[in-house]
Amino acid sequence: MTERKECCRRILLMTWHSSLLTWLSKRDTSSIPSHLKFPFLLLSFKTKPVWSYMQKKYGSEPWFQEKLHTGCISIKDALKFSLINPLENLLGCKSSLCPFRIRLTYTHTKALEGVAKCSENDGSCKRRKTGESDLIGQRPLSSTVEIESFDSSKLFLKSASEPCHFSYNCSRTPFYFGGRYLKYSRNVSQTRWIIDDERMGEASVEEIIGTKVLQACRGDNYKFHAAGREDIDVRMLGPGRPFILEVQNTRLVPTEQCANNIEKMINEVENKLVRVKNLKLVGSDGWNLMREGEAEKQKQYAALVWTSRPLKDEDFQQVSSLKDLKVVQRTPIRVLHRRSPLEREKIIHWMKIETVAGSSQYFLLHLCTQAGTYIKEFVHGDLGRTHPSIGSILGCRAEILQLDVTDIKMECFLT
Numbered sequence: 001m002t003e004r005k006e007c008c009r010r011i012l013l014m015t016w017h018s019s020l021l022t023w024l025s026k027r028d029t030s031s032i033p034s035h036l037k038f039p040f041l042l043l044s045f046k047t048k049p050v051w052s053y054m055q056k057k058y059g060s061e062p063w064f065q066e067k068l069h070t071g072c073i074s075i076k077d078a079l080k081f082s083l084i085n086p087l088e089n090l091l092g093c094k095s096s097l098c099p100f101r102i103r104l105t106y107t108h109t110k111a112l113e114g115v116a117k118c119s120e121n122d123g124s125c126k127r128r129k130t131g132e133s134d135l136i137g138q139r140p141l142s143s144t145v146e147i148e149s150f151d152s153s154k155l156f157l158k159s160a161s162e163p164c165h166f167s168y169n170c171s172r173t174p175f176y177f178g179g180r181y182l183k184y185s186r187n188v189s190q191t192r193w194i195i196d197d198e199r200m201g202e203a204s205v206e207e208i209i210g211t212k213v214l215q216a217c218r219g220d221n222y223k224f225h226a227a228g229r230e231d232i233d234v235r236m237l238g239p240g241r242p243f244i245l246e247v248q249n250t251r252l253v254p255t256e257q258c259a260n261n262i263e264k265m266i267n268e269v270e271n272k273l274v275r276v277k278n279l280k281l282v283g284s285d286g287w288n289l290m291r292e293g294e295a296e297k298q299k300q301y302a303a304l305v306w307t308s309r310p311l312k313d314e315d316f317q318q319v320s321s322l323k324d325l326k327v328v329q330r331t332p333i334r335v336l337h338r339r340s341p342l343e344r345e346k347i348i349h350w351m352k353i354e355t356v357a358g359s360s361q362y363f364l365l366h367l368c369t370q371a372g373t374y375i376k377e378f379v380h381g382d383l384g385r386t387h388p389s390i391g392s393i394l395g396c397r398a399e400i401l402q403l404d405v406t407d408i409k410m411e412c413f414l415t
Helices: 002-017 017-024 041-058 062-070 075-091 109-121 205-217 256-269 284-291 313-318 377-381 392-395
Strands: 035-038 100-109 165-172 174-184 223-225 234-248 272-282 298-307 323-330 342-354 361-371 399-408
Touching: 002 361, 174 205, 174 256, 174 284, 205 223, 205 234, 205 256, 205 272, 234 272, 234 284, 256 272, 272 284, 298 377, 313 323, 313 342, 313 392, 323 377, 361 377, 377 392, 377 399, 392 399
Parallel strands: 035 100, 234 399
Antiparallel strands: 100 165, 174 234, 174 272, 223 234, 298 361, 298 399, 323 342, 342 361
């Protein structure tokens, strides 16, 4: 075992750099980053040759026979333990889970050349994806290479004649902001919308909120997730639509006060287009709240409708008396180029009509529907692809002129 330990020690001495420890020691650190990632290309190739050499040399020894059954610490585990202890001693704290991560990368030119040469010349060198190793032994994240069978003499660890190259990258796990947004403009899309290199609309909810949060947190990028979506020409009113913004690799750790400041800034600068409510930091529970009841949620709308004939009181009463109306909708013509041609059954829970003063052919239609109902098509019928529709119920042509979402019945981010 002495020879194997010496091999491990050589690797550690060859790859150990004080620059990382010095950098960490200058930080106000209460715990050591728990996710140190190692692409163990060198170590993956070296572990088995060393073990094969030890087996050949000490295979008849009792202590080695015992290790064959109980297992033996790997070179990468030796490196892992050798890194953790100095970090704990230098920083005066224990390793634990935290959002800060450090990725260490070790490369050695001659070792890589030896691996490549073995792969080219030895048909028994088979490769399989194994993943990067984690300092605390978590699940591998990305691919690397491991030798399944080889001639150990070709790759046996020799004394290092030159140092390996070492680099590290620091990052944080994503932070999540949850809240609700309101959209007041009929020329703002929910997400960035580009067609043939031309922007559709003057802005997007995603960019208005995302850029402000990214700037405040000094992150690399962001991802916007919302509970459903509205068309660019549809306003989002009432209590707003729930959303979560994922911010990646922030340089500043956001706080609740930071979230309050961001909300205030968005509402002061972008109040004519978009407004944010109840912005806060959330964790995995935020995702659960977004998912709970999303398919079964109810949505309320207000639509300005025109009909080809004047309406009477009986027409209003007929529409308002309909409860839990089942509607069959085929994929609308306007989205057929990007959606599967399916037939969906949806429910209109209730409707009521508000007359427009001075006109018998215009009215406001208030309705509550099952999530996923195409409201525009429910009004005009979409050339018979939605049935029944307001037009078929009233026995005339009906066109929707404006549409607003007035409520989304979900419990998340209401306060």
